[in-house]
Amino acid sequence: MSDINELKVTGKLADNERIKGESNFLRGxxxxxxxxxxxxxxxxDNFQLIRFHGMYQQDDRDIRxxxxxxxxxxxxxxxxxxxxPGGIITPQQWLGIDKFAGEHTMFGSIRLTTRQTFQFHGVxxxxxxxxHQTLHDMGxxxxxxxxxxxxxxxxTSNPVESELHAxxxxxxxxxxxxxLPRTKAYAExxxxxEKQVSTEEPILGSNYLPRKFKTTVAIPPLNDVDVHANDxxxxxxxxxxxxxxxxVLVGGGLAMTHGDTATFPRKADDFGFIPVENTLAVAEAIVTTQRDLGNRVNRKNAKTKYTLERVGVDVFKAEVERRAGVTFEASRPYEFTERGDxxxxxxxxxxxxxxxxxxxxGRILDFPNKPLKTGMAKIAEIHQGDFRMTANQNLVxxxxxxxxKDQIEQLAREHGLIDDGVSLQRKASMACVALPTCPLAMAEAERMLPExxxxxxxxxxxxxxxxxxIITRVTxxxxxxxxxxxxxxxxVGKGPGKYNLHLGGxxxxxxIPRMYxxxxxxxxxRQEIDTLIGRWAKEREGDERFGDFVVxxxxxxxxxxxARDFHDNA
Structure with missing residues (x-):
C-alpha cells in the first residue's frame, strides 16, 4: 500500500486539535x-476538555x-x-445513583441512554x-x-443465552x-x-482520536445495539x-450536518472473521489506524466512516491487518432477525x-400515578441479580x-414499571433528550415523542x-x-417545530432511510404519515413492514x- 503519510489529510488543523494538544493530557x-x-x-478550552471526563456543560434553554x-x-x-460496558449494574450501585440523583441534581431523574448507560442531568x-467521588466509591x-x-x-442485552452473553x-x-486513555487526569x-506526569498515550496518541469513536459487541439474531450506527x-x-x-464490522455512523452534502449516515463494512483471541489486537489496530488516517482538519469529516470513504475500505482493512498481525478470514454466516428489546x-x-x-x-422519575424511580429503588432493595440497561433506553x-418473580412483578406493576396497555408502536419508538438541556438541539424530541x-x-x-x-425515532x-x-x-430536527422526514429504513x-x-x-x-399508513394498510404484501413497503x-x-445517493432525492 501507499506510505501511510500520503493518506493523511493536510491543512490547518481544527481548533480541537490545538485544545487537545495543549491540554497536558486532558488536564487543562x-x-x-x-x-x-x-x-x-x-x-x-475546559468547556471542551470536560467531555473527555464524561461531562457536557448545559443550561436550561427554557429560561435562558x-x-x-x-x-x-x-x-x-x-x-x-x-x-x-454492556450496561450492567448491581442493585447496590443502582441505589447509590438513585440517591445522588434525588439529592444532588436539579431534575432528580436517572436517564437511560442509547449508549447503554445512565446520565445525570442538572448537576x-x-x-x-x-x-465523581460517589460514583468511584461504587466502582x-x-x-x-x-x-x-x-x-x-x-x-447485546441477551438474557436468554446466558453463557454466550457472559x-x-x-x-x-x-x-x-x-x-481507555492512560492519562491520570481524571483521578487527579x-x-x-496523586499528580503524575503523563508522557504518552500508546493507543489514542497525544492528541487522542480525530473524533468520537463508538464500539459494540452484538449477539445475533438480536441487533439491539444497532451495529450500523457504530465505528x-x-x-x-x-x-x-x-x-x-x-x-468485525467497521465504519458505521449516523451523524451528518444539515446542508452539507459531504456528510451522511453510513452503514458499517464487514471486514471478516477473527478468532476470539485476536479481538484486542484487532480493536487496537482499527483505533490506531483511524487515529493516524482520520481527518484532523475538518471535524465534520473526521469520523471513521469518512476515513474509509476517503482512503478506501481495502486500504484501511489492509493497514489494520498489518498492525494487528492478523489476516481476516471470510465472514461466518449470521443473521439479524430481531431488533429492539x-x-x-x-x-x-x-x-x-x-x-x-x-x-x-429512558427517563426514570416519579411521575404522577407512575412513581418509576421509587419502584426501581424498592426492587433494587430486594433484587439478588443485576440490572441491564439496554441500548434502547430500557431496563432488564x-x-x-x-x-x-411474583414479588418483583408486583412491585413493578404497583409503580407503573409494567403497563400492559403500552402498544407495540410505543415500544418501537425512541427519542434523544434534545430540549431544553442539549445545546445542540434544534427541535423537540423527548418531550414531543409521547404525543x-x-x-x-x-x-x-x-x-x-x-x-x-413502525420503528419510529426522533432526534x-x-x-x-x-x-x-x-x-x-x-x-431529524431542523428548527422549532420543524423536522426533516426520512423514510425507508x-x-x-x-x-439507511432517505429524506422524503x-x-x-x-x-x-402527521398528515404525511397518516396518508402513507393508509396506503400501507391497503397495498402491503403479506406481513410486509412499513419501511420495506415505501421502498x-x-x-x-x-x-x-x-456517499453516492443519500442526498440524491431526484
Whole structure:
C-alpha cells in the first residue's frame, strides 16, 4: 500500500486539535475552573476538555432568555454519562445513583441512554467532585464517555443465552479497558489522586482520536445495539453455544450536518472473521489506524466512516491487518432477525428469569400515578441479580430466581414499571433528550415523542393495522443520538417545530432511510404519515413492514451507497 503519510489529510488543523494538544493530557485548567465561584460553568478550552471526563456543560434553554433579561448568565449545569460496558449494574450501585440523583441534581431523574448507560442531568459545578467521588466509591466512573475517544462499549442485552452473553459481555469490558486513555487526569482532578506526569498515550496518541469513536459487541439474531450506527462492531459467532470469534464490522455512523452534502449516515463494512483471541489486537489496530488516517482538519469529516470513504475500505482493512498481525478470514454466516428489546419475562438457559421493562424515553422519575424511580429503588432493595440497561433506553431486571418473580412483578406493576396497555408502536419508538438541556438541539424530541406516538397509534387503528408497529425515532438535531437514520420513520430536527422526514429504513437495522420531506411542521408530518399508513394498510404484501413497503412501491428509493445517493432525492 501507499506510505501511510500520503493518506493523511493536510491543512490547518481544527481548533480541537490545538485544545487537545495543549491540554497536558486532558488536564487543562479544569481544577482551577472548579474553584472559580464567579461562574457556574467552565471557561475557554475546559468547556471542551470536560467531555473527555464524561461531562457536557448545559443550561436550561427554557429560561435562558429570562435570565438574560435579569443580567444573569445561563443557568449552567453539567450532564454526566457513566461508563458501563454492556450496561450492567448491581442493585447496590443502582441505589447509590438513585440517591445522588434525588439529592444532588436539579431534575432528580436517572436517564437511560442509547449508549447503554445512565446520565445525570442538572448537576451544579459545586457538586461535581462529590458526584465523581460517589460514583468511584461504587466502582463506577465516567472516563472517556464523551470526547474524541472510544466511548462506552455496548453489548447485546441477551438474557436468554446466558453463557454466550457472559462471554460477549466479558469482551465488551476488555475492549473498553484496553482502549481507555492512560492519562491520570481524571483521578487527579476528581478523586484528589496523586499528580503524575503523563508522557504518552500508546493507543489514542497525544492528541487522542480525530473524533468520537463508538464500539459494540452484538449477539445475533438480536441487533439491539444497532451495529450500523457504530465505528467498530464485533458480531459474536458461536459454535455449540460457545463463542469462537467475531465478524468485525467497521465504519458505521449516523451523524451528518444539515446542508452539507459531504456528510451522511453510513452503514458499517464487514471486514471478516477473527478468532476470539485476536479481538484486542484487532480493536487496537482499527483505533490506531483511524487515529493516524482520520481527518484532523475538518471535524465534520473526521469520523471513521469518512476515513474509509476517503482512503478506501481495502486500504484501511489492509493497514489494520498489518498492525494487528492478523489476516481476516471470510465472514461466518449470521443473521439479524430481531431488533429492539424483548419485553416481559423470559427464562434463561441457566434457569434464571429476566424481566425487561419499557421505560419511555429512558427517563426514570416519579411521575404522577407512575412513581418509576421509587419502584426501581424498592426492587433494587430486594433484587439478588443485576440490572441491564439496554441500548434502547430500557431496563432488564436480570437473574431473578423463580421464587422471587411474583414479588418483583408486583412491585413493578404497583409503580407503573409494567403497563400492559403500552402498544407495540410505543415500544418501537425512541427519542434523544434534545430540549431544553442539549445545546445542540434544534427541535423537540423527548418531550414531543409521547404525543406523537399517540397520534401514530391512532392512525394505525384507523387504518386497521393497530397490531402492527413502525420503528419510529426522533432526534432534535442531525447528530444521530436517537438513531433516527436507522428507523422506518425518522424525524431529524431542523428548527422549532420543524423536522426533516426520512423514510425507508428496515426492521433489521441494515438500511439507511432517505429524506422524503424537508423542513416540515409537526402537522404536515402527521398528515404525511397518516396518508402513507393508509396506503400501507391497503397495498402491503403479506406481513410486509412499513419501511420495506415505501421502498418497494417507490415512495422513496433505497439508500444503497450513502456517499453516492443519500442526498440524491431526484
Amino acid at each position: 485548567t479544569i481544577a482551577e475552573d472548579l474553584n472559580d465561584g464567579l461562574t457556574g460553568g467552565f471557561t475557554s 432568555a429570562e435570565r438574560s433579561k435579569q443580567k444573569l448568565e445561563p443557568l449552567h449545569t453539567m450532564m454526566l454519562r457513566a461508563r458501563l 451544579l459545578k459545586r457538586n461535581l467532585k462529590l458526584m 463506577i466512573d465516567s472516563i472517556a464517555t464523551a470526547g474524541d475517544v472510544n466511548r462506552n462499549v455496548l453489548c 462471554e460477549a459481555y466479558d469482551w465488551a469490558k476488555k475492549i473498553s479497558e484496553h482502549l 482532578i476528581w478523586l484528589d489522586g 467498530m462492531n464485533f458480531v459474536a459467532i458461536a459454535d455449540n453455544g460457545k463463542l469462537v470469534g467475531f465478524n 424483548r419485553f416481559g419475562w423470559v427464562e434463561g438457559i441457566d434457569g434464571k428469569h429476566h424481566l425487561t421493562l419499557f421505560i419511555e424515553n 431486571i436480570a437473574g431473578v430466581p423463580a421464587e422471587q 406523537f406516538v399517540t397520534d401514530i397509534e391512532g392512525m394505525l387503528e384507523k387504518h386497521g393495522v393497530g397490531d402492527d408497529s 432534535g438535531c442531525p447528530n444521530g443520538c436517537g438513531r433516527a437514520m436507522l428507523a422506518e420513520i425518522g424525524l 428496515n426492521h433489521d437495522g441494515t438500511r 420531506r424537508e423542513n416540515i411542521s409537526d402537522a404536515e408530518i 418497494r412501491t417507490g415512495i422513496v428509493r433505497a439508500v444503497v451507497d450513502s
